[in-house]
Amino acid sequence: KSALVLGVVAMLTAFPSVAADKKTVTINAASMFDKDHPFTQTYAKFGELVNKYQDEVNIDVKISLNKAMGIEPDFLRFMSQGESVDMAIIAPGNLAQRVPDIAIVDMPLMFKDLAHRNRVLASDAFKGIEADVIKRANIRAIGYAGGVSRNLISNYPINNMNELKGFRLRVQGAPIWAKVFTAVGAVPSVIAYDEVYSAVQTGVVQGLENERFGYTQQRFYEVAPHYTLTEHSLTVRPLFLSEKAFGKFSPKVQAAILKAGAEAGKFGSEVELAMEGKALDEQVGKKLVTVHAFADADKAKFRELATPALLQYVKDAKLEEVYNKMQ
Ligand code: MAV
Numbered sequence: 342k343s344a345l346v347l348g349v350v351a352m353l354t355a356f357p358s359v360a361a362d363k364k365t366v367t368i369n370a371a372s373m374f375d376k377d378h379p380f381t382q383t384y385a386k387f388g389e390l391v392n393k394y395q396d397e398v399n400i401d402v403k404i405s406l407n408k409a410m411g412i413e414p415d416f417l418r419f420m421s422q423g424e425s426v427d428m429a430i431i432a433p434g435n436l437a438q439r440v441p442d443i444a445i446v447d448m449p450l451m452f453k454d455l456a457h458r459n460r461v462l463a464s465d466a467f468k469g470i471e472a473d474v475i476k477r478a479n480i481r482a483i484g485y486a487g488g489v490s491r492n493l494i495s496n497y498p499i500n501n502m503n504e505l506k507g508f509r510l511r512v513q514g515a516p517i518w519a520k521v522f523t524a525v526g527a528v529p530s531v532i533a534y535d536e537v538y539s540a541v542q543t544g545v546v547q548g549l550e551n552e553r554f555g556y557t558q559q560r561f562y563e564v565a566p567h568y569t570l571t572e573h574s575l576t577v578r579p580l581f582l583s584e585k586a587f588g589k590f591s592p593k594v595q596a597a598i599l600k601a602g603a604e605a606g607k608f609g610s611e612v613e614l615a616m617e618g619k620a621l622d623e624q625v626g627k628k629l630v631t632v633h634a635f636a637d638a639d640k641a642k643f644r645e646l647a648t649p650a651l652l653q654y655v656k657d658a659k660l661e662e663v664y665n666k667m668q
Pocket of ligand 1: 550551
């Protein structure tokens, strides 16, 4: 009998991570995409890191894929209520109905380049907005993924500003997106992400604007085979954890969550930047997609027409201080 007891003790010592007193806490993460999408990989990375940075609890990140839990506005609703979804990446343009100020975080033409975007994220420019998000939506930004460009997707070729005129496109819910596309001569409509494919198919709109990964994973190229490199925005995609989930942990585990979240967000950006070209190349190779350049002169014209709308928005929303800091 005592040999058996000794054996069990030896096993527990040999595998301390399975010690019986360590609690397992599940964090439910929701993705609109498959397991290879950079957002989904961000959640998985977080799960790996958060257990490396603390040993008080075993955190099990369970990821639902392919819109099983809906789209980003649904994730927001669930997380704000503190049920079903604890973790998700949500685009500022889809969160702005609840927290209007967050739209500035990646509004069109905000960043000069990736280095500028990364400098802004490393600064304290968003501290006030992050606090506002906790207060109004009950969710906490623990990291930032994204960092790639959004471009035009259309069912007819768009090579220049002239061809952009009258383009009926879907935009995200934050009003600044519709304002900017109206200013450049297009005709925007706000449509939920999971309804865009059929809206293009049935001719309600002629296209949208999206990153390369959204374009390929949602198979938008089947109904809109033209991808135009306007590079009109660089994404910032906050990784959110519900305040209810965050509040369950001790200060030590919370510190590990913040560290793991920040690193997972950076990892998600690196993955997206490294892989985005390849995703589109495959469709181009199969002649399913035509990529169109957008000349510098057309980009300059886009900027010239959009800038007054952007500045007016910043003024109306009283976001001058944040804007100047970001600049
Ligand atoms: C892309 O799939 C992502 O940027 C995602 O975060 C957005 O919600 C989506 O586009 C969109 O345009 O709504």
